[in-house]
Amino acid sequence: MATKKQANNVARIAGTSPVVQLAARRIPEFPRLSLCVGAGGRCEFDGCNKFLFEHPLTLTAGNFGEMAHVVAFSEDGPRGDGSRPREINNVGNLMLLCPQCHKLIDDDPATYPVGVLEKYKESHEHRIRHVTGLGPDLKTTVVQLKSRIAGQVVAIPIAQVTNAVAPRFPKDASGHVIDLTGIEVEGQAFFEAAAQTIKQRVERLFEHGMELEQTKHISLFALAPIPLLVYLGRALSNKVPVDAFQRHRDTEDWVWKTDGAPVAYRFAKLRDGIDRTSVALILSLSGKVHLESLPPDIDNRFTIYELTLDGMDPTPTFLRQRQDLERFKDVYQGALRTILKDHGQIEGIRFFPAIPAPVAVHCGRELLPKVDPQLLVYDYDKKLGGFVLIMKIN
Numbered sequence: 001m002a003t004k005k006q007a008n009n010v011a012r013i014a015g016t017s018p019v020v021q022l023a024a025r026r027i028p029e030f031p032r033l034s035l036c037v038g039a040g041g042r043c044e045f046d047g048c049n050k051f052l053f054e055h056p057l058t059l060t061a062g063n064f065g066e067m068a069h070v071v072a073f074s075e076d077g078p079r080g081d082g083s084r085p086r087e088i089n090n091v092g093n094l095m096l097l098c099p100q101c102h103k104l105i106d107d108d109p110a111t112y113p114v115g116v117l118e119k120y121k122e123s124h125e126h127r128i129r130h131v132t133g134l135g136p137d138l139k140t141t142v143v144q145l146k147s148r149i150a151g152q153v154v155a156i157p158i159a160q161v162t163n164a165v166a167p168r169f170p171k172d173a174s175g176h177v178i179d180l181t182g183i184e185v186e187g188q189a190f191f192e193a194a195a196q197t198i199k200q201r202v203e204r205l206f207e208h209g210m211e212l213e214q215t216k217h218i219s220l221f222a223l224a225p226i227p228l229l230v231y232l233g234r235a236l237s238n239k240v241p242v243d244a245f246q247r248h249r250d251t252e253d254w255v256w257k258t259d260g261a262p263v264a265y266r267f268a269k270l271r272d273g274i275d276r277t278s279v280a281l282i283l284s285l286s287g288k289v290h291l292e293s294l295p296p297d298i299d300n301r302f303t304i305y306e307l308t309l310d311g312m313d314p315t316p317t318f319l320r321q322r323q324d325l326e327r328f329k330d331v332y333q334g335a336l337r338t339i340l341k342d343h344g345q346i347e348g349i350r351f352f353p354a355i356p357a358p359v360a361v362h363c364g365r366e367l368l369p370k371v372d373p374q375l376l377v378y379d380y381d382k383k384l385g386g387f388v389l390i391m392k393i394n
Contacts, residue, residue: 027067031091035067038091040128045101046120049159052098068097068105070117078109079117095121131162131169139215140168140243142175143205145232147194147224153181154247156221156254164245164254165219171211176201178232180224191390194224195231202235212240220244221254226353226360227377227390233364234393242365244358246319257320265331266310267338275301276343280350281335283363284308285328286316287354295378295387298350303343307335319356329362336372348374352387367394 043050043065050056052065070093072080085093095117097105105112142161146153158173178201180194205212212218220242222229236242245254270282270291278301282289285308298304309318319325339349353360367375374394378387 025073027089027094031089031094032067034091035094035096036065038125038128039096040132041065042096042124042128043098043101044095044121044124045097045105046123048098048101049124050098052096064098065096066099066102068095068102069093070095070114070121072106078106079114082114131166134167134169138168139171140165140217140219141205141212141215142170142172143178143218143220143222144175145178145180145198145220145222145224145229147180147228149223149225154223160253160255161219161221164221164256165243168217168219168243170219171215176205176210176212178202180228188390191225191227194228195391198228198232198235202232206239216240218242220358220361221247222357222361223247224357225379225390226355227379227393229357229360230351230353230364230375230377230393231391233361234367236361236365237369238365242361243322244325244361246325246356246358248320249317256322260320262321263312263318263324263327264310265307265328267305267307267331267335269303270306271302271304273301273303276303277346278302279339279343279346280304280352281339282306282308283351283353283355283359284314285318285353285355285359286314288314289352289354293380293386294352295389302350305335305339307331314354316356319358325358325362328359329366332363333366336366340372346373348376348392351375351377353377354380364393369394 041051041053042048043052053063054061055064069077069088070079071082071084071088072078073088074080075084087093105117142165144156161170161175162173178198180197183190183193183197185193204210218236218240220236222232222244224232246256247254248257273279280294280298280302282294282304284306288308289306291304294304308314312318339346351363353363355363363375372394374392376392377390379390380386381388
């Protein structure tokens with residue numbers, strides 16, 4: 001079958017009028033401008049998102065993007081032999097791409113057909129429109145706590161942070177990082193050095209002139225030993241709202257889930273002690289903390305309470321929805337009030353947690369100064385095969 005170009009050529013040779021008006025190859029100014037704005041100046045290939053108006057190495061300003069046709073300008077080009085739009089240079093048939101992604105889709109049109117590219121374009125431009133439509137009151141200060149867990153450090157890509165905090169958006173993509181990975185000492189010395197670092201960095205966060213003064217909101221991404229997470233929560237206090245995020249094992253991201261049944265919690269007394277002032281609190285959420293695993297000095301003097309999941313066994317993956325964390329805070333506050341009511345103004349509560357990071361943060365953050373007793377936070381030491389007292393908080 002002859003192409004439109006071939007038909008026009010035949011018509012010209014025959015001295016008759018062309019059968020179709022050929023489009024100009026040069027894309028007019030308005031579709032070019034509209035495309036760049038709609039794409040946010042970024043590559044629209046799924047997952048690329050490269051900013052195209054700055055050289056990636058020298059940071060020199062310039063236009064380094066390319067206008068790619070979804071359906072090719074020529075019928076002989078990539079994806080050009082099927083159904084063709086009425087206006088080939090219409091913004092709906094254009095994608096803003098980096099040179100590498102442009103070459104990729106045109107070299108392999110079978111892998112990247114029209115339908116796939118249209119979905120890439122729609123998804124990207126919908127996200128850009130959403131993000132650029134957010135008001136200034138939705139800014140947030142991103143705080144990251146980084147520590148080695150079993151010798152490993154989990155990196156948190158900026159793209160995952162941005163997705164997790166939406167509809168808020170980071171005031172500064174790099175955020176405020178509390179980095180504990182450079183602390184070389186081990187054991188109790190590590191916890192002491194780490195707590196001092198957390199204290200200094202949090203104080204710096206609240207200083208006059210820092211971005212938190214403008215955002216008045218924290219989005220927290222933290223992975224560290226449980227006692228340090230509780231300490232961080234206490235250091236952050238209730239000065240500004242804090243959203244603490246959970247890293248999900250199934251998807252390996254930080255976006256709260258919206259499906260599934262909500263989590264219920266149960267708070268109960270496991271054992272009465274003979275000394276009214278001796279109290280232990282077990283949190284069996286990520287795993288089960290058994291009475292026999294407690295240190296020998298948690299003897300018959302201690303009344304022991306447990307906060308655990310209701311209707312399901314403790315599991316590391318239970319915390320999926322933001323509301324699950326909110327419900328925990330309510331039950332935890334109620335547990336502290338019950339302990340104070342039953343035992344009076346005791347000096348401290350022995351605290352044995354098997355909990356995820358956001359829960360640990362709120363265990364410290366929800367403590368009321370001059371009201372709640374100290375938490376004597378224990379951590380399970382695999383080398384010693386038991387719980388060890390790490391620090392006193394509040």
